[in-house]
Amino acid sequence: MSRLTDLIAQAKAKDATLGNELEREFRALANRRAFGLNFERHAPESVELPGRPIRKGDKVRVLPPRGSTDKGDQRLWKVNRTYKQDGKRVADLTLHEAAEPEAQTVPVEDLIVVAEFRDYIYPGLVSTGKVERGGDKPYHTVINGENFHALEALTYTHRGKIDVIYIDPPYNSGASDWKYNNKYVGDEDVYRHSKWLAFMERRLQVARQLLKPSGALTCSPLSPRL
Incomplete structure (x- = not known):
């Protein structure tokens, strides 16, 4: 704030009208106070799309070796082309939006398509089976998928129709004894809680x-850690 005040003072010394206008706008911004829960609304969230065929132009990640528990290379790569090499389908990749160009050729079976929040996705639900033993009683539906896209799909059929929603989300505590990934953002990220929010x-x-x-x-x- 003090640096901005000094710059405004310098502007007023050179051009009083401009300096006064800048000061007025600065005071208006400085007087705004956000109430409630405040956090940075980060947008770089992405989701992996298992089973989606690899095509030219896709953004992909290189999967870790099979059987490994490591997260592997989390960088995004762009598919330039796919072709057969020694009887195996491979893809030529370049590092996505990288300052320093980097390229590699990877077997297609070791890749997974990734979509970012700025990308268009058209989610749909596909039945994979059912168990019928309740007769005419109300039935339940289990949806296995990325929760944001599953919720988006449900807005077409269940908007304004749900009585109760119960959620038990990952709390980004980093605990390793959970059945699912509870480390949404790494401990070293200073915006870890903000990104989780x-x-x-x-x-x-x-x-x-x-x-x-x-x-x-x-x-x-x-979690008390939040």
Whole structure:
């Protein structure tokens, strides 16, 4: 703030009218106060699309060796072309939006397509089986998929129809004894909590669209580390 004040003072010394206008706008911004939960709304979230065929122009990640528990190379690569080499389908890749160019050729079976939030995705639900033993009783549906896209798909069929939503999300605590990945953002990232809040906000906003006016959303108790 002090640096901005000094710059405004310098501007006023050279051009009083311009300096006064800058000071007025600065004061208006400085007087704004955000209430409630405040955080940076990060957008670089991405989702992997297992089973999606690899095509030219796709953004992909290189999977870690089979059987490995490592996250592997998290960088994004762009597919320039695919072709057969020694009887195996491979892809020529270049590092996506990199300052320093980098290229490699990788077997297609070792790649997975990645979509970022700025990319268009048209989610759909495909039935993989069912168990019928309740007769005319109400039935349940289990959706296995990336939760944001599953919620988006449900807005076409269940908007304003849900009575209760119960969520038990990963809390980014880094605990390793969970059945799913509980380390959404690394410990070394200074924006780790902010990114987690942005991750949650996107999903809660869609979930709210599914609720009836009298509906309720319940969240499992939060970690004390948040």
